[in-house]
Amino acid sequence: MTFKLAHAPHLRRTESAAFMSLDVLVALLPLLLSSAVYYGARPAILVLLGMASAVLCETICCLIMKRAPTVLDGTAAVTGGIVGMLLPPLAPYWMPVIGAAFAILVVKMPMGGSGRNLFNPAAAGVAVLTLCFSGLMFRYPDPGQNVPLPLTGSVAQVITESSPAAQMMSGGQTLYSPMMLLLGDFPGPIGATAIAVIAACALYLFSRRSASPLITLSYLAACAGMAALFPRVPGLTNSVLMELCSGYLLFAGVFLLNDPVTAPRHWLGRLVYGALAGVLVMLLRYYGRFEEGACFAVLLVNAFAPVIDRMCWGLLNFYRIRKGAHSG
Amino acid sequence: MSKFTKRGVVLPLMKEPACSRPIVDIPVPAQVVVPLVAGDGTACRPAAGSYETVLRGEPLGLLEGSETPAVYAPVTGVLSDLREMTHPLLGDISCAVLDGMAGKEEKTEKAEKRDLSALTAEEILAAARAAGIVDELDGSLLADKLESWLDTDPYLLGADGTEQEPYSSSAWAVLGEAADEVSEGLGLAARAAGAIDCHIAIRQKGKQRKELAKRAPGRLICTVHGKYPAVPEPRSAVLPVRTVGVQACRALYRACAYGEPQCDCVVTVAGDAVANPQNVRVPTGTLVEDLLRFCGLSSNPSYIILGDAMTGVAITQTDIAIIPGIACVLALTVRPQPKTRTCVGCGRCVRACHADLLPFEIMRRMDNMQYERLSSLLPEECDGCGACSYVCPAGLDVTAKVLEARDAHGTIFLKWGDGDDF
Amino acid sequence: MKQPFSKNLKEVGDAFLDSFLVKNIVLVQAIGICPIIAIGTHLKYGVVLAVCTALVLLPASLFMSFLGDKLPAWLRAPLYTVGAAAILLGAAVFLDRLISHELYAILYLFIPLMAVNTLVSYRAGGFSVSHEPAVALADALASSLGFGLVLCVVSALREMAAFGTLWDIPLHMELTLPEASLPYAAFIMLGFMAAFLQWLKAVLSRRAGRRGEGRRAE
Numbered sequence: 001m002t003f004k005l006a007h008a009p010h011l012r013r014t015e016s017a018a019f020m021s022l023d024v025l026v027a028l029l030p031l032l033l034s035s036a037v038y039y040g041a042r043p044a045i046l047v048l049l050g051m052a053s054a055v056l057c058e059t060i061c062c063l064i065m066k067r068a069p070t071v072l073d074g075t076a077a078v079t080g081g082i083v084g085m086l087l088p089p090l091a092p093y094w095m096p097v098i099g100a101a102f103a104i105l106v107v108k109m110p111m112g113g114s115g116r117n118l119f120n121p122a123a124a125g126v127a128v129l130t131l132c133f134s135g136l137m138f139r140y141p142d143p144g145q146n147v148p149l150p151l152t153g154s155v156a157q158v159i160t161e162s163s164p165a166a167q168m169m170s171g172g173q174t175l176y177s178p179m180m181l182l183l184g185d186f187p188g189p190i191g192a193t194a195i196a197v198i199a200a201c202a203l204y205l206f207s208r209r210s211a212s213p214l215i216t217l218s219y220l221a222a223c224a225g226m227a228a229l230f231p232r233v234p235g236l237t238n239s240v241l242m243e244l245c246s247g248y249l250l251f252a253g254v255f256l257l258n259d260p261v262t263a264p265r266h267w268l269g270r271l272v273y274g275a276l277a278g279v280l281v282m283l284l285r286y287y288g289r290f291e292e293g294a295c296f297a298v299l300l301v302n303a304f305a306p307v308i309d310r311m312c313w314g315l316l317n318f319y320r321i322r323k324g325a326h327s328g
Numbered sequence: 329m330s331k332f333t334k335r336g337v338v339l340p341l342m343k344e345p346a347c348s349r350p351i352v353d354i355p356v357p358a359q360v361v362v363p364l365v366a367g368d369g370t371a372c373r374p375a376a377g378s379y380e381t382v383l384r385g386e387p388l389g390l391l392e393g394s395e396t397p398a399v400y401a402p403v404t405g406v407l408s409d410l411r412e413m414t415h416p417l418l419g420d421i422s423c424a425v426l427d428g429m430a431g432k433e434e435k436t437e438k439a440e441k442r443d444l445s446a447l448t449a450e451e452i453l454a455a456a457r458a459a460g461i462v463d464e465l466d467g468s469l470l471a472d473k474l475e476s477w478l479d480t481d482p483y484l485l486g487a488d489g490t491e492q493e494p495y496s497s498s499a500w501a502v503l504g505e506a507a508d509e510v511s512e513g514l515g516l517a518a519r520a521a522g523a524i525d526c527h528i529a530i531r532q533k534g535k536q537r538k539e540l541a542k543r544a545p546g547r548l549i550c551t552v553h554g555k556y557p558a559v560p561e562p563r564s565a566v567l568p569v570r571t572v573g574v575q576a577c578r579a580l581y582r583a584c585a586y587g588e589p590q591c592d593c594v595v596t597v598a599g600d601a602v603a604n605p606q607n608v609r610v611p612t613g614t615l616v617e618d619l620l621r622f623c624g625l626s627s628n629p630s631y632i633i634l635g636d637a638m639t640g641v642a643i644t645q646t647d648i649a650i651i652p653g654i655a656c657v658l659a660l661t662v663r664p665q666p667k668t669r670t671c672v673g674c675g676r677c678v679r680a681c682h683a684d685l686l687p688f689e690i691m692r693r694m695d696n697m698q699y700e701r702l703s704s705l706l707p708e709e710c711d712g713c714g715a716c717s718y719v720c721p722a723g724l725d726v727t728a729k730v731l732e733a734r735d736a737h738g739t740i741f742l743k744w745g746d747g748d749d750f
Numbered sequence: 751m752k753q754p755f756s757k758n759l760k761e762v763g764d765a766f767l768d769s770f771l772v773k774n775i776v777l778v779q780a781i782g783i784c785p786i787i788a789i790g791t792h793l794k795y796g797v798v799l800a801v802c803t804a805l806v807l808l809p810a811s812l813f814m815s816f817l818g819d820k821l822p823a824w825l826r827a828p829l830y831t832v833g834a835a836a837i838l839l840g841a842a843v844f845l846d847r848l849i850s851h852e853l854y855a856i857l858y859l860f861i862p863l864m865a866v867n868t869l870v871s872y873r874a875g876g877f878s879v880s881h882e883p884a885v886a887l888a889d890a891l892a893s894s895l896g897f898g899l900v901l902c903v904v905s906a907l908r909e910m911a912a913f914g915t916l917w918d919i920p921l922h923m924e925l926t927l928p929e930a931s932l933p934y935a936a937f938i939m940l941g942f943m944a945a946f947l948q949w950l951k952a953v954l955s956r957r958a959g960r961r962g963e964g965r966r967a968e
Binding site: 002015016070309 | 340494628630631633635639640641642645646658660663664665666670671674675676678686689704706708709714717719720721722723725728
Binding site for chain 3: 106110128131132
């Protein structure tokens, strides 16, 4: 009888590595449904196109690079889905395809592929779409129309309305009741308007340990703090509420920042990361060119995530490291 | 490591049915391969000539250059051969092969039980050294271990019967059989090593704990809660705790009271390939294959592991001798492991590490060969508990990489550079 | 210290290939990226800047190679920077008066910036000081060519993508992407070009290895 060699421990928890992506996909489903209530089937088609494009690009890349296909760990589908979710429901069908393709082909696979990318590919895909097609990216339909968007043909005749974020940037403000804000009855990206649904999804992800409450809560606290200190609209609670609920700030805090590959793993690092991202998002809103610059803020903090991780751990273990350096 | 830390993992305990069965003595094996190494690793020369009969308990190996016995014969038998082998825990050693003779009379007069309260620390240490007692927790010589703790800061001595790993139950079985001997031995060890106080640490609570307390009167029994790897200390402890093994305490008692050397050890045999999982008392030097044959194999195992599931060493041949450092032998057909992928970045290993390290970062730097940046991550603080690999959903061998980093400490690799002299 | 003087052509050739291909100044050593990102949006600008770089790097390298180690270390950098600035002043006047005023107006800031580019300080101040003139000249030529080639390729691609022209000649392309003139597009392009260079080097070295094996086998 021959026996095999293996490293200790010889007992493992049998949890698949795709559980995090599966949880995110499950969490995105109610957002899609809530968007379908207002806009019909078009948002779903956009998101599915994004997912399909991302999965296809990753498969092709893995074939070219002669690597085992990593599509099955679900991260490509999540990337494509998130790119689709951050588009306006009026977006042309080629937008999610191009955004997801850019995310996979330029930001994910050349940086090392699944599990090794430095930047959040979905944020990069949304960023490039925002830069190149900013007119189309911020053209939101009016949800009060209660008419499903056309699935084929031109969408030029759909009535659009400027989103709360755009109004705050230009100085005006339409009043939205808290109920309207929670249910998503205002113009915005596909998955980013139903605030109550996003909060529920966030709680689900926290309970399954697929997203970190440290990141999201410190991010929201930083955003709220900036909104309270530097309001763009009159009234403290009004300012905080409007800033947190407009654009895709909350969506970015729950889905973009919690990407496990690009986020820090140490608890203090996560707090600092979330807070830094919050400050950057608000600064981009005040001084940036676009009404919502959360994707750029996410990319910026992604660059600092490894440093934040190491520095926070080093800070907490300062004396241990110094002792080790002296004795070792 | 704080008592209140929530780090660590909850391990599934698979101690039944071996735990509730009494200890079984293995019949004297046909061949016993006794490593001729003293407790500190130095090689010994055989005390008897070829084909001479050695009785159980008599010296088998003498220290080089002296007549001091360091290895004792675990069974009565004929010294038939000297074999060189590579032992996974001891390295390249030479062993004495004893052909066991079952049924032969041993030294029948039981030695007088000496007065233990009169023994001084030096006498206890000398008895431990003469008996060649090896601590089963880390395989080191008990006398050396106790001596090194003599003039240090105040501490508590604990007999570690917690057995937090999934399969082993040998310490609990020994406590069930001879708790009073363990307790006496622990007291002797505390005296020898200058400990402030001593206690026996177990996982069991309630009725089982009360029964143990009855059998070991006067000894503090503390139940250890907490995730693996929990520190075996009483809840109110303010001093650091140092641990010795339960079987080592019992052997120390027998060495001091009766002058008996440590000739056997209790090993838990478990795993899904074993027909009769149980605790077996084996003479030192019993081969693994004999032990497995005694317990019976219900199916063909794919892995044989010396040690328990979290820290055991997998072996490829079964003609390995069992020494007192091994408390568990596993025969597994399946080894549950998730499919190996790249690191997902979930951070579970950071949450599981009780030494407050960053296992994923150490693994990343090892993979990228950035050895010069490893020392600032403190890999030498790792004690190899295996919690990080246990929780990894990507099935990576995180523990093995961190231990590799720990053992490669000091290796400096030059970073790739241009060579430009600017 | 200086390498011993040798008229070995192979050594000069090796230095040239080294700086041009193996350790390309932009794609491998990541020096001199700033002008490419900032102003490398039209082929004309790229050509002008490449010429300016060569105008500055060649004399500076030769000068430092001949006289560098005879000067105290603190004097070298100010000398070649001032010299470069003087050359570029002449070049700028030449560009303005004799070639095209609009071109000069667009490249206004970036011409004198070439004098303090790390390109000059690394190759002239770092490499040429300790190498003999022939090798230094080869290295300066290779660096200028390497930098110029990458700059021109990126500029041409960006011009075609963003404005649909090449050397101001309209190409009648239907699809243009005006944001390709933004810096991020240049960074991405440089990244892919660097990867392409690595792949090229791997292919060439594999082929050379096979050839070497074949020769050894014979």
